[in-house]
Amino acid sequence: MSVSSKQKIANAVAMQASGYSLEQIFYKDEDIYQAELDHFFLKHWIFAGHSCQIPEIGNYLTLNFDSESIIVVRSDDGEIKAHVNICRHRGSRLCLDDSGNAKRFTCPYHAWSYRLNGDLAAARNMPDDFDYAKNGLHSVKLETIGGLIFINLSANPPSLSAIRDDLGEILSHLGVDRLSLAQQKRYVIPANWKLALENYQECYHCAPSHQEFAKIHAMARAPEDYARLKTEYWAKHPNNIKFQQFNRYFGLAEVGQEGYQYDRNPLLSNKLSGRKNGNAIAPLIGQLDSYDGGASELMIGPFSFFLIYDDHVLAYRFLPISKDQSICDVFWFVDENAQSGRDYDLEQLTWLWDVTTQADKTIIQNNQKGVDSRFYKSGRLSEMETFQQSFLDWYLTLLALSAE
Ligand code: FES
Ligand SMILES: [Fe+2]
Numbered sequence: 001m002s003v004s005s006k007q008k009i010a011n012a013v014a015m016q017a018s019g020y021s022l023e024q025i026f027y028k029d030e031d032i033y034q035a036e037l038d039h040f041f042l043k044h045w046i047f048a049g050h051s052c053q054i055p056e057i058g059n060y061l062t063l064n065f066d067s068e069s070i071i072v073v074r075s076d077d078g079e080i081k082a083h084v085n086i087c088r089h090r091g092s093r094l095c096l097d098d099s100g101n102a103k104r105f106t107c108p109y110h111a112w113s114y115r116l117n118g119d120l121a122a123a124r125n126m127p128d129d130f131d132y133a134k135n136g137l138h139s140v141k142l143e144t145i146g147g148l149i150f151i152n153l154s155a156n157p158p159s160l161s162a163i164r165d166d167l168g169e170i171l172s173h174l175g176v177d178r179l180s181l182a183q184q185k186r187y188v189i190p191a192n193w194k195l196a197l198e199n200y201q202e203c204y205h206c207a208p209s210h211q212e213f214a215k216i217h218a219m220a221r222a223p224e225d226y227a228r229l230k231t232e233y234w235a236k237h238p239n240n241i242k243f244q245q246f247n248r249y250f251g252l253a254e255v256g257q258e259g260y261q262y263d264r265n266p267l268l269s270n271k272l273s274g275r276k277n278g279n280a281i282a283p284l285i286g287q288l289d290s291y292d293g294g295a296s297e298l299m300i301g302p303f304s305f306f307l308i309y310d311d312h313v314l315a316y317r318f319l320p321i322s323k324d325q326s327i328c329d330v331f332w333f334v335d336e337n338a339q340s341g342r343d344y345d346l347e348q349l350t351w352l353w354d355v356t357t358q359a360d361k362t363i364i365q366n367n368q369k370g371v372d373s374r375f376y377k378s379g380r381l382s383e384m385e386t387f388q389q390s391f392l393d394w395y396l397t398l399l400a401l402s403a404e
Pocket of ligand 1: 087088108111112
């Protein structure tokens with residue numbers, strides 16, 4: 001990055017008031033966007049999917065953001081591997097599908113072909129001194145946490161060990177490692193990725209924008225109401241493993257560890273799950289033997305969030321396509337043995353978070369339109385936007401470091 005670009009970023013961070021929405025430059029400036037790619041998306045762990053999506057050798061899925069594409073594949077030894085999705089010949093995109101099954105990955109350009117573990121298997125008419133061993137696919141760091149697959153594009157990623165230590169037992173109790181994918185849906189949002197992520201991080205907008213959600217989740221209530229409902233709910237379940245809190249997100253993460261958060265929050269009275277009438281949807285997950293009227297919120301890394309009801313699990317992943325466009329991928333998981341049509345109705349299962357994410361897309365898009373205006377000025381945040389504020393503080397700190 002040029003000296004003048006660094007100076008521009010440092011100046012922007014210095015001018016930004018804490019407790020206020022970001023100034024326009026953070027949503028509009030191409031140098032800032034490039035710094036975000038380098039210092040956020042190429043350094044932190046990104047949820048790639050669940051191991052249940054690629055159960056057999058050769059099953060793969062691809063993860064794409066900005067100009068990057070990653071192949072996540074169940075390799076010949078049964079292990080899951082991740083490769084950069086570019087051919088080592090002249091750099092063509094190698095695998096063009098979102099998911100599938102392959103014995104090998106063959107380049108659509110000149111047909112070099114690669115084994116599932118990334119090794120180059122065949123390259124036509126190459127000189128005698130061509131070294132196959134030096135032309136395998138670039139590998140990408142990959143780790144799983146209770147079936148959840150994460151990839152990281154850095155050579156030195158933050159550790160996931162604290163997450164495993166704190167959450168391993170809870171996630172196993174909740175059966176997060178024993179799920180099947182019921183549905184996956186992509187929402188393309190014509191807005192900067194931070195507007196999409198910030199919106200997910202606050203529930204100030206829930207009451208006015210998400211009537212359906214607000215009829216089921218206590219979180220949409222005013223802070224004092226919500227605090228009272230949460231205290232009452234927790235008091236009913238002493239010593240239950242689900243009821244723990246880990247606030248290690250953003251600036252609260254230990255040095256060298258990836259950020260995370262886990263909490264258990266109440267639904268409204270007599271609501272059991274995220275369905276139109278708040279009734280149960282699907283078979284209980286993990287070791288649960290009854291509904292307790294709540295759901296767990298989980299964040300792993302800055303871009304991946306999970307909402308764990310007693311009978312299904314939602315995953316949300318936010319990624320940039322460009323400075324002005326982002327993606328929210330939503331995954332609906334149920335117990336590994338649950339079958340659509342027999343044990344749950346897919347439309348009932350997906351209704352709440354489809355309607356909610358569509359509404360989010362609209363309000364985020366409107367937010368971007370206003371932020372684009374010459375008259376936009378950053379505005380004061382509310383008491384219901386403290387989590388978003390902690391993200392912004394962390395974001396600004398890291399961005400300032402990138403400009404040093
Ligand atoms: S670019 Fe892949 S074989 Fe030529
Ligand atoms: Fe929302």
